[in-house]
Amino acid sequence: MVDWHQWENIRTAHPLVYHITNQVTIQDCANITLASGASPVMTSDPGEAAEMARMSQALVLNIGTPSPLQREAMLTAGRAANEKGIPIILDPVGAGATSLRIRLLEALLKTLKFSIIRGNRSEIATLCGHRGGRGVDAEGNELDSITPHFRELSRQTDATISVSGATDYITDGHQEAFVGNGTPLLAQVTGTGCMATSLTACCLASEITPFESAIIALVATGVAGEKAVSSLSTTEGIGTFRIRFFDEIFHMNTETLSKWRKVRISRHA
Ligand SMILES: Nc1ncnc2c1ncn2[C@@H]1O[C@H](COP(=O)(O)OP(=O)(O)O)[C@@H](O)[C@H]1O
Numbered sequence: 271m272v273d274w275h276q277w278e279n280i281r282t283a284h285p286l287v288y289h290i291t292n293q294v295t296i297q298d299c300a301n302i303t304l305a306s307g308a309s310p311v312m313t314s315d316p317g318e319a320a321e322m323a324r325m326s327q328a329l330v331l332n333i334g335t336p337s338p339l340q341r342e343a344m345l346t347a348g349r350a351a352n353e354k355g356i357p358i359i360l361d362p363v364g365a366g367a368t369s370l371r372i373r374l375l376e377a378l379l380k381t382l383k384f385s386i387i388r389g390n391r392s393e394i395a396t397l398c399g400h401r402g403g404r405g406v407d408a409e410g411n412e413l414d415s416i417t418p419h420f421r422e423l424s425r426q427t428d429a430t431i432s433v434s435g436a437t438d439y440i441t442d443g444h445q446e447a448f449v450g451n452g453t454p455l456l457a458q459v460t461g462t463g464c465m466a467t468s469l470t471a472c473c474l475a476s477e478i479t480p481f482e483s484a485i486i487a488l489v490a491t492g493v494a495g496e497k498a499v500s501s502l503s504t505t506e507g508i509g510t511f512r513i514r515f516f517d518e519i520f521h522m523n524t525e526t527l528s529k530w531r532k533v534r535i536s537r538h539a
Pocket residue numbers: 389390391406407408434435436437438451452453454455456457461462463464466488491492
C-alpha cells in the first residue's frame with residue numbers, strides 16, 4: 271500500500287533539489303520541480319558542486335549531455351552527498367548509445383551509492399549488461415523477460431530501480447510495482463523521463479522511501495499525462511500537451527493520485 275498523502279510532503283518540506291543535468295531538458299526539470307512544490311538548483315561547475323550538494327536534500331545526476339567538466343562535477347557532488355547521507359538519483363540517459371556513456375556510468379556506479387536509478391527500458395537494460403538503444407529513446411525489450419535482470423541490478427547496487435515505459439516497473443529487490451498510468455504522447459515529448467526523475471527526487475528529498483518515491487512520481491507523471499491528453503481539442507498537439515502536463519503536476523494532489531492510480535504491488539518470492 272502506498273500512502274498517497276505523502277505527495278503533499280513536497281509542498282510542506284519545500285526541499286532543495288540539486289540537479290546536474292542535460293542541456294536539452296534542464297529548464298523543464300527546474301519548472302516541474304517548482305510545480306511539485308520543491309525548489310530546484312542547476313549548476314555543473316565542479317568548483318561549487320560539493321558545497322551545493324551539501325545544502326540540498328536530494329541530488330539528481332542525469333547524463334544526457336555529458337562534458338568533461340560535468341563528469342567531474344557529478345563525481346564531486348556525488349561524493350559530498352554520500353558523505354552527508356543525502357540521497358542521489360541517477361538517470362542514465364542514452365546509456366547504451368556510446369562507449370563514453372558506458373564508461374561514465376561504470377565510474378559513477380563504482381564510486382557512488384545511489385538511492386534510485388531511473389531510466390527507460392533500454393537504458394536500464396544496458397546497465398544490466400544488455401546494451402541497446404540508438405539515442406536517448408527506448409527500443410524493444412519485453413517487460414516480462416527482463417524484470418529478473420532489473421531485480422538483480424537492484425540487489426547489486428542496493429538501489430531502487432525505476433523503469434519507465436508503457437507499463438512502468440519498480441523494484442527494490444524485495445518488492446515490485448507495476449504502474450499502468452500514462453499515455454503514448456508522453457514518449458513523444460522530450461524530457462518527460464527527465465521530469466519523472468526530477469519528481470522522483472522531489473519525493474526522495476521529502477523523506478519518502480525510495481520505493482514509494484519511485485511509484486508516486488511515476489503515477490503523478492502518468493496521471494498528469496492522461497489528464498493533459500484528455501483535455502486536448504482535435505487541433506491541439508504536443509505543444510499544448512506539454513504545457514497542460516505542467517499545469518496538471520502543479521494541481522496534483524492526494525485525491526487525484528488515489529483516484530487515478532493504476533498500481534499493482536507484490537513481494538518477490
Ligand atoms: N507507450 C506508453 N504508454 C503510456 N505511457 C508511456 C508510454 N511510454 C512512456 N510512457 C510514460 O512516459 C513517461 C516517460 O517515460 P519514458 O518515455 O520511458 O522515459 P524516457 O523519456 O526516459 O525515455 C513515464 O511516465 C512513462 O510511464
